[in-house]
Amino acid sequence: MSKSDANVLRLEHITMQFGGVVAVNDFSMEVNQGEIVALIGPNGAGKTTAFNVITGVYEPTNGIVYFNGKPIVENYPRGKMKKLYQGDSALIYDKVLSQTPDKITKLGIARTFQNIRLFRKMTVFENVLIARHLRSRANFMSATLRLNAAEERANREKTLELLKLVGLDANKDDLATSLPYGKQRRLEIARALATEPTLLLLDEPAAGMNPQETLDLAGFIREIKDRFQLTIFVIEHHMDLVMEISDRIYVLDFGRMIASGTPIEIQTNQHVIDAYLGVQED
Amino acid sequence: MTKKKDLIFALVLLAAAVCLVAVLDRILPQTGIVMTVLKKGCIYSLVAVSMNLLNGFTGLFSLGQAGFMLIGGYTYAILTIPAADRASVYQYFDGGIVQFSIPFWAGLVCAGIVSAAFAWLIGLPVLRLKSDYLAIATLGFAEIVRAFFQWDTLGPLTNGSNMLRKYPSFTTLMFPFVVAAICIALIVLLINSSFGRAFKAIRDDEVAAEAMGINLAHHKRMSFCISSFFAGVGGALLAMYQTTIQAQAFKSNMTYEILLIVVIGGLGSVTGSVLATFLFYAASEWWLRFLDSPLMIGDWQVPLLRSGFRKVVFSVVIMLIVLFARQGIMGDHEISLSGLMKLFRRKRKEASANEQV
Numbered sequence A: 001m002s003k004s005d006a007n008v009l010r011l012e013h014i015t016m017q018f019g020g021v022v023a024v025n026d027f028s029m030e031v032n033q034g035e036i037v038a039l040i041g042p043n044g045a046g047k048t049t050a051f052n053v054i055t056g057v058y059e060p061t062n063g064i065v066y067f068n069g070k071p072i073v074e075n076y077p078r079g080k081m082k083k084l085y086q087g088d089s090a091l092i093y094d095k096v097l098s099q100t101p102d103k104i105t106k107l108g109i110a111r112t113f114q115n116i117r118l119f120r121k122m123t124v125f126e127n128v129l130i131a132r133h134l135r136s137r138a139n140f141m142s143a144t145l146r147l148n149a150a151e152e153r154a155n156r157e158k159t160l161e162l163l164k165l166v167g168l169d170a171n172k173d174d175l176a177t178s179l180p181y182g183k184q185r186r187l188e189i190a191r192a193l194a195t196e197p198t199l200l201l202l203d204e205p206a207a208g209m210n211p212q213e214t215l216d217l218a219g220f221i222r223e224i225k226d227r228f229q230l231t232i233f234v235i236e237h238h239m240d241l242v243m244e245i246s247d248r249i250y251v252l253d254f255g256r257m258i259a260s261g262t263p264i265e266i267q268t269n270q271h272v273i274d275a276y277l278g279v280q281e282d
Numbered sequence B: 001m002t003k004k005k006d007l008i009f010a011l012v013l014l015a016a017a018v019c020l021v022a023v024l025d026r027i028l029p030q031t032g033i034v035m036t037v038l039k040k041g042c043i044y045s046l047v048a049v050s051m052n053l054l055n056g057f058t059g060l061f062s063l064g065q066a067g068f069m070l071i072g073g074y075t076y077a078i079l080t081i082p083a084a085d086r087a088s089v090y091q092y093f094d095g096g097i098v099q100f101s102i103p104f105w106a107g108l109v110c111a112g113i114v115s116a117a118f119a120w121l122i123g124l125p126v127l128r129l130k131s132d133y134l135a136i137a138t139l140g141f142a143e144i145v146r147a148f149f150q151w152d153t154l155g156p157l158t159n160g161s162n163m164l165r166k167y168p169s170f171t172t173l174m175f176p177f178v179v180a181a182i183c184i185a186l187i188v189l190l191i192n193s194s195f196g197r198a199f200k201a202i203r204d205d206e207v208a209a210e211a212m213g214i215n216l217a218h219h220k221r222m223s224f225c226i227s228s229f230f231a232g233v234g235g236a237l238l239a240m241y242q243t244t245i246q247a248q249a250f251k252s253n254m255t256y257e258i259l260l261i262v263v264i265g266g267l268g269s270v271t272g273s274v275l276a277t278f279l280f281y282a283a284s285e286w287w288l289r290f291l292d293s294p295l296m297i298g299d300w301q302v303p304l305l306r307s308g309f310r311k312v313v314f315s316v317v318i319m320l321i322v323l324f325a326r327q328g329i330m331g332d333h334e335i336s337l338s339g340l341m342k343l344f345r346r347k348r349k350e351a352s353a354n355e356q357v
């Protein structure tokens, strides 16, 4: 497949099974360079689980994840799962590849969390500064003895720049958790950007935002995409936002992909209307 | 700006403390009660801060401190006993197997290194455990170490259950003060570096820390080893202070005492730990001493005052602190010039606000 070279992210037959619960079932998809792709679906459809598989939080039961053409996660049903496995995929991978989330972040995949996970006892500034740590070349001795002062200074400048970009520079010395919800979400995005990703995963970035903030968010996502040459994969429930920003959309329902395509195709897809959009209009 | 001022303030304070210590060394009897409190205060400050690095700043609930102090103390003693004195110290073990001796400063460094090496080894399996399990495992480790060092088969190295003595010790307050101050300064520098921030991130949210690229296993192990390094140095200082060392004294009680100090001072506050250490030893060794001796007023004997009553009162005070001031003295704040100024300004504002009403 020559086309796969353009894929920033590709999932093949990803199945994630917790005991008897199949949270994601045989999900294959791809995100191309420079795209904004959305993942939608009703509550409990398995969207966050898919993110957790990509970022190394969970080891999938079966399937493979490629990042820039290289496998970063790979597994087949083993041990207890050999018997319990309920996925459809006939494809059996014979290799196990699992990496801790920090390794995957280092490769250039950053994420935000659906239920905000900021560092509670730290300021807004420190929250972003921490995400610079993985690109630092200092060891604990040189850091203790302040031999990395130049690097530190550069990191602080970069942090301030990011905070300005997301409009939080005025709050930089506030405790992260003292911010209103919408700003906390922006802070999470700034923190993710500080790891210098090429692929950004956003898990419901508009949740808890008011209509005005949601509207601003659309412009903001486009802005950071252009500025940092990102590829963006976003989970979102606000349909207006999804339809406005996405190039393509995947729809999950009970762990299965029931549709994929452009926003217009999705809006007119009968499966989607039945499973998801229809339900919302009740 | 404020940072620079804070640093200058801290340095001035430190210089003043050095002068004070030098004066005290001249005017106070070296074995008096005040000196005991101050020397113990210095030594345990270091141990408490090292425990805080782990429990307060990295969020790892570990109870191995006494074990690492023991390792440090023994390492120091074993390596620094003068060769000429070994025959008399190791009288039951033909003078022991170590037949050289290194200077005291090298002994202190080795105490830290050996302690850290043990931490590195047990860190592999133990640090995968979560909260309570980690506490149990490290506590178990400390108890095993205590038994291990008393084991007769290791006698030629550890002198079995007999004590080690005749190694170099100190007499002045200046010595433990300077060593503890240097070590605590290094810990503070670490905490405020990018690695310290990573530790705090792990404490606040492991999942988010990992997602931000912080290698959990690596950083936890590092915090564990560094904490143990300084606990080892603290153990060596304690050995020096006592002039003899015996493994059986390093019971888990010791760890609980240090944990108590850390909690009283505030998890995540270095200055809190230091302050709490001095208060703790001043109260337990000095201010509450009178409770232990029967007191007669005329013919009437004051009730309750007798040997051991001090411990009762002390425990009640501790319980009250833990019940009603769970944040400890300092919470997770530090004493600094800017902090004091803020407090002062707030007081003044309140005062002027009251006047206007």
Ligand SMILES: Nc1ncnc2c1ncn2[C@@H]1O[C@H](COP(=O)(O)OP(=O)(O)OP(=O)(O)O)[C@@H](O)[C@H]1O
Pocket (backbone or CB within 6 Å): A018, A021, A022, A023, A041, A042, A043, A044, A045, A046, A047, A048, A049, A050, A114
């Ligand atoms: N660690 C886990 N252990 C067991 N079951 C899990 C686990 N994580 C997720 N699940 C289950 O997987 C299913 C999918 O959950 P997931 O959080 O991925 O849904 P979602 O699409 O993100 O939903 P929402 O829109 O509510 O965020 C749910 O049934 C959930 O209970």
Ligand SMILES: [Mg+2]
Pocket (backbone or CB within 6 Å): A047, A048, A049, A114
């Ligand atoms: Mg979700």
